[in-house]
Structure formats: structure tokens, C-alpha cells
Amino acid sequence: MRGSGYACRAGLGAGLLLALVQIGLPAAHAAQARTVSYYTTEQAQRGETTYQQFCAVCHGASLAGAFDVPPLKGRFVTNWSGATLDRLFDYISKAMPLFSPGALTPAQNADLVAFILRENGVPAGRTELPATDAALKTMVFPTISADRVK
């Protein structure tokens, strides 16, 4: 249940834990991590299963990547934070897994995004990450607060 503790702190701090809503203006992304429900714990767990099956062979079990394979933590956040999540979802959908691009279902790809968010310190919420571009376009890959860096 990684991330849930942060969700509670952030949510309680904002007094909005039971009223998480999806707002999604890119300009608001810095605050978005504290107010948006990105994914559920169950969804990220499904994503982890998919990740270990299809992604870990290249990106590693801990998402650390390798010399010739980009990590999915650290620099990854620099590369994607501020971008709307439909772009990451699209990229994974079309380009991954590298050895068989486009092989996974939209639901699996959304689960993977949820797992990646969790592994980068984004807290779980009560709403599953959607698996459509239209919905994801309203959500932004958040910046990660210092206390959540993994």
C-alpha cells in the first residue's frame, strides 16, 4: 500500500480526502498530486504484475533501467512531469514493449501508468486511472515532493 500514507496526509491536510476530484490544468500540476486521485492501490498492483511480466526484462525489477535502457524513476520524472498523462499512455501503447510494440491492452497500459506513478511517489486515491486519451488528457504527470522521492 505504498503511497496511501501520503495520500492520507496530503488529503487530510487539504481537507479533501473524501472529495478527490480530477482537475487537470497543466498549470495546476504542482498542486495536482495532492488533490487528484490518480489511481487505486488495486490498479497499481495489477500494473505491477503486468510490469514484471512484460517490462522488467528490460527496465529491471526495480525500474532502474540499465546502461542502454532508460530508468522509469529519477530522470524519468524529469522527462515526463508536466506532460499530460495521455502522452505517456500513448507512448507506452505504441512503443512498448519494445520487442512487440502495441501488444498490451489499453487497460494494461493504464495499469502500468498507475504502477509507474506509484513507484515514483504519487499517492493512490479512490479512482482508477482511466484508459482513454480523452480522460488522461486532463491529468498531468505531477512533480514529486522531496519527501516522496524513491
Added chain:
Amino acid sequence: MLVRWHWRGQMQKGWNLTGFDDNQKIRRLRLKRRDLFAGSLAFGAVGARGMWNSVPAAAAALQRTAVGGTVPRLVPMRAHADQITDIKVCLRPFRPAGPRLDVERVGDKVVIHNYGHGGSGWSLSWGSADIAVGKAASLSPRRIAVVGCGVIGLTSALSAQRAGFEVTIYTRDMLPHTRSVRANGSWTPDSRIALTAPAGPQFADVWEQMARYSWKTYRDYLGLPGNPIDFRDNYTLSDTPFEEGPEPEGRTGPGDYASTGMPRATSEFATYGDRIRDIIPAPELLASQDNPFPVAYAQRAPMMMFNFGAYGHLLLSEFYQAGGKIVIREFHTPADMKSIAEPVIINCPGYAARDLWGDRTLIPVRGQTAWLPPQPDVMYGVEYKGAAALSKSDGLMIQAVDLNNVGEMEGVGNSFEHADRAEAEKAIAVFENLFARFPAGRG
């Protein structure tokens, strides 16, 4: 030299991901050796028209042999699987129509594409960069952006600087993390550069322009400290005569690119090497008394190669010294180009263009090289039994070439970017066995 190109073209395709039993292996290797060299001489049939269509054909017809005593004492290669220090896998960005060099507008930015050079990126880089920079210059910008920092991006950036522009490179990765440095690093200007039909006859002229321009530019880097660019004598060995015969079809399925959207046979791939044979050293046969190898037949040709470490660092140094700047940035969609400050962008993402620009004509062609410790006293390369070895400043490079007998089709459509150690060990075993019997008795 063309025998090497042809062979190199096959060299860069030998990625055996499927096992086969020993009988099959022996049969295929036998076929391969015959077909390989026969293939490289096949164009000689055109000699009936009073001309040779390839350098090896001409050399074979002329029966030119190396002057006696010009084969130096060769230090044997130490080729053993337990000496592997690295295995690199690359995905060649192959486009059936040839590299993308057109101009596109994205918002108020002008994007000049320069990607999709297949197995010829290193070889054609300077010439391709010159074309891209020429298009950029016609727009008279003061500043130019280059996206990507592989060999195409770096040479584009340096060419733009030399043309007087201020240049910033935007890239996700720097050397040695770009796919460029996972190549074998030798002069292979028409290795999976295009398919003959989709590229059309006009691309042959563009190819020749790029190849000649690159060749001359590389000559400027010869003899420098660290030998960023160098030549090696390359020996092609065979147990059977380098004789003529039908070119292997190298077919992997029915149809062709036009009907299936994927090339299906080696014969679909373009070969342009003859167009520059006037500047490329031709191969010569070794007389049996001069042949130090324990095989019946050997050819020798000088071959240009690129030492990644020395050359890569030199290019980067030149870029910085000329005031160039590098920004680490990952682009997710073409629309992201609008965030670049410079008005003109030379786009050099390599294989990443497939997803960044949605270029589905970009086909991955997997290639793999194994690297053993540098052996600076070994100053040559060898090609034998479907494998190649080349001594470079950053290691002894050994490559499986042609174990599946499908010619240029090997690795086409394969985007599995993982090391196949078994393949590497098979290739190394070819040379381990060869040099266990080395040198042959002379005279």
C-alpha cells in the same frame, strides 16, 4: 571493396535467435559460404556487356593478386568466449524509401528531418548532415536546433556550426547511451539503406552525394591522435573459390514490400556501392604461398572504420569548442518542437522517430556485436564462416553475420534489443577455431 560491402551488408544481418541442429548448421554454413562469395561476384555476369558491375567481379576477372611479401606477420586474434567484455545490440532505423530528409512545419517551427539511415548512419552521416544543413541555411536563420545526439545529430550540429550558425542540441541521451554506438563502426554506406523500388532511381543520386561527401570528410580525421578514424586490412576467407554463382534470394516469406508492407527478400534491398568504386580500395586475392590463414582462399581489402570512443569524444569536443550547447530534454510529440527557442530544427532522433513522429515506415533491424579486450597488436579484420572480427581501439569486435541464410532479411522487423550470448559465442568460436590452426605453413 564491394565484396566487403556485400559481405558487410550480410554481416550486419546475422542475428541468429533460433537454434538449429549441427547438420543444418553445417549445410547452411556450406551454402552460406558458397552463396556469400558467389553473391558478391554475381554481378560479374554483366561483364558480358564489356564492363564489370562490381569491384570483386573485376578483381576476379583480372586475377589480380597481392604482391608477394605484402602480407605482414599477423598477430593471431585471441578470440575466446570467456573474454567477452560487452555485448551490444542495436536497432537499425531502416526506411524502405531511404532516409527521411524532407521539410515539415510544426507551428512556427521549420523541421528538417534527418533520420532513418538503416545500417549506414555512420558511413553517410556527414553527407546527410550537409544536405540537411543546406536546407536549413536556405531559411537564413541565425540559430539552429538539432534534436538528437547520435552520430547523425552530432554531425548535423557540427556541420551547422561550420556553416556559421549558433547551434543547440536537444537530446534525451548523450554518447555513449545513444543507439549509434551500438553499431559495429565500419564503412558500410549501403547496408540496409533502402529498398530499390520504394526509394526510386533518384535516391541513388542522393546516396552517392552523401557517400562521397562523407568519405572525404572522414579522411580529414585520419591520422589524428587516438585514431578516431582508421583503416584496417580486412581479410575475407573461404574454403571454396571466390567463384560466380546465383545471388542468394534470402527470402523469408511470400510477396514483397509493396504487397505486404515489409520486405520479404534480400533482392529487394538497394545496393549502390558500384557508384563510388572509383574511390574505394578494391580487394585483392592472396596467392596461396602468401596466405597465412589455414583456409584455401583469402582476399584482402583496406577498410575504413570508426573508433567510437576517440571519435565520439572528438566530435563532442569540437561541438563545445565551437560554442555549442546541449540541453537534455525528451520530446513526446511533434508538437513539443514548438517549445524549442530556435526557429529551425534539424530532426535526428534515429529509431525513436518511429514513435515520436509516428513514422510507421521505420522498420527495426536488429544487430548485435560482442566485444573483447582491445588487442592493439592485432591490426586487421577477418570475415569467415558467417562471422566477422575487427580489431578496434576500443576492443576486438566480433559479430555473427549470417547463420540463417536469409541475406539482408536477417533481423528485419526484430526489435528485441537484448543480448543473445549464445549467438555471440557461436561467432567467437569461428575465430577461436581459426586461430587455433594459425598460422598456416607458408610455401
